[in-house]
Ligand SMILES: Nc1ccn([C@@H]2O[C@H](COP(=O)(O)O)[C@@H](O)[C@H]2O)c(=O)n1
């Protein structure tokens with residue numbers, strides 16, 4: 001078994017929606033990012049890469065590479081899952097927290113979870129997504145951006161030879 005942790009932050013900028021967990025959420029701002037800025041999926045990618053000792057998302061998808069400009073982070077996540085499989089592992093379970101003063105995320109958590117179940121190729125019940133405010137403290141509390149953390153457990157894939 002392998003454990004991994006990921007953390008990411010994106011600052012708010014111009015826009016009218018946030019992409020979080022592959023769900024487009026109407027909001028007063030967008031994220032400043034090279035990709036679609038999906039802070040939750042970036043934290044999850046880092047947790048998966050960390051568990052495999054494969055570095056981080058910036059190493060695999062540099063923000064200087066035009067190939068990733070405006071990238072759908074679900075596509076990045078699926079590439080990372082391919083790396084996890086190549087390393088001989090599959091996801092056992094994933095737990096993640098989005099740290100946001102606003103918007104209210106609870107109504108979107110089921111859709112985020114369904115996206116993750118599909119992209120990670122796991123059973124329902126292997127993925128948990130949570131949200132919390134920081135009680136108006138710090139940069140998230142001041143409404144400057146959103147952070148996300150993720151923890152993942154990987155287990156060895158079964159092979160024909162066991
Ligand atoms: N952006 C957010 C933040 C929180 N929630 C939900 O509200 C609950 C209470 O949040 P506290 O920060 O006061 O603990 C939290 O457990 C979430 O269910 C949310 O939906 N969106």
Ligand SMILES: C[C@@]1(CO)OP(=O)(O)OP(=O)(O)OC[C@H]1O
Pocket residue numbers: 008032033034035036037038042057058059061062063068069071
């Ligand atoms: C995802 C990548 C690549 O498009 O860019 P951003 O969307 O800016 O995201 P970040 O989490 O800052 O860094 C990882 C980058 O390599």
